[in-house]
Amino acid sequence: MKLYDLPASPNARRVRIFVAEKGLDIPKMEVDLSTGYNKTPEYLEKNILGLMPVLELDDGTTISESHAICRYLEEIHPEPPLMGGDARERAHVEMWNRRMEHYLLLPLVSAFVHSHPMWKGIREQVPEYAKVCQNQARAALKWLESSLDGRDYIALDDYSVADITAQCAVLMGKAVEVRPDENHPNINNWWARVSGRPSARV
Amino acid sequence: MKLYDLPASPNARRVRIFVAEKGLDIPKMEVDLSTGYNKTPEYLEKNILGLMPVLELDDGTTISESHAICRYLEEIHPEPPLMGGDARERAHVEMWNRRMEHYLLLPLVSAFVHSHPMWKGIREQVPEYAKVCQNQARAALKWLESSLDGRDYIALDDYSVADITAQCAVLMGKAVEVRPDENHPNINNWWARVSGRPSARV
The missing domain is CATH 1.20.1050.10 (Glutathione S-transferase Yfyf (Class Pi); Chain A, domain 2)
Incomplete structure (x- = not known):
């Protein structure tokens, strides 16, 4: 897995805190807005909106929208639960x-x-x-x-x-x-x- | 269960369609905004924001926010799945x-x-x-x-x-x-x- 991150973004921070609470170590790639990488066809393939964060799975599947990323991580790493127990x-x-x-x-x-x-x-x-x-x-x-x-x-x-x-x-x-x-x-x-x-x- | 509904609200409609797709028959109470019922202490106990929809469970527990109501219904009535299978x-x-x-x-x-x-x-x-x-x-x-x-x-x-x-x-x-x-x-x-x-x- 790989996380396309934007340090200043409050939404990206939500995911970083969630990952830390789960005790996960997911490699991060900081997207540099000044290079316009998030507007390149390569990145728009990952997220049509050109926004961060994006979680890329090992087979290339991408998940964007911070809460969708958290939901996925909650399902594959249920402990400690951060979205409730029942x-x-x-x-x-x-x-x-x-x-x-x-x-x-x-x-x-x-x-x-x-x-x-x-x-x-x-x-x-x-x-x-x-x-x-x-x-x-x-x-x-x-x-x-x-x-x-x-x-x-x-x-x-x-x-x-x-x-x-x-x-x-x-x-x-x-x-x-x-x-x-x-x-x-x-x-x-x-x-x-x-x-x-x-x-x-x- | 009971659904506090507001016919004109697009968010309340989300829940109504979801309920219909699940084939559920949940009694609805249409909240009449003109009476100000949604601003009464009784209703604010159900949803501190005074908004509709609200799902009230049989023991009085209330769930507000349309997507939270849908998520609860998806869990207790998984068929047909409307939020994905894995x-x-x-x-x-x-x-x-x-x-x-x-x-x-x-x-x-x-x-x-x-x-x-x-x-x-x-x-x-x-x-x-x-x-x-x-x-x-x-x-x-x-x-x-x-x-x-x-x-x-x-x-x-x-x-x-x-x-x-x-x-x-x-x-x-x-x-x-x-x-x-x-x-x-x-x-x-x-x-x-x-x-x-x-x-x-x-």
């Missing part, structure tokens, strides 16, 4: 992972893409929409705070992929001035717990 | 379902929310962003067209949840003037195939 737990993890992705990570990524000079000329920017996204993410931090009341982790009693997605969202939020603060003691405690794991440093 | 197929379905959701359905829903008078005063609207979303969805139709070359269905040789998500996206697109046309013969053939299934009429 049907209900798995549904619960899926639900929370999607909440963390759709109401926190994606708005924060959009806020960055639509406001940061780095994306000028690359993506069509609508600064007003960046503000809407910041507000959406702030609202999500509010209900996440209440949901974490009395809990160590987001979806289950143990760490799961929903925590990974939320971790990557919190890191993304730093770039767009949306951070948990003194109004979010539960999130701060959770953050201390998850960011202290060895896997957080990949 | 680890690779399941990863492939997850990948294509996410592509259809993130690059087609979500931009089309956002285009609607940010431009339609129905949402005025309910959600903060940025009409310029609606246009960005329409363009994004048109770009997705282009690569979906080439991906469907020589294929009957989107992710596998058989119909899967990725087709369901794409179907709901195409229906959503009609409301924001993004439709497959004469430049999309493969999508048109696929559409004739999926929209002719009895499950499409739920």
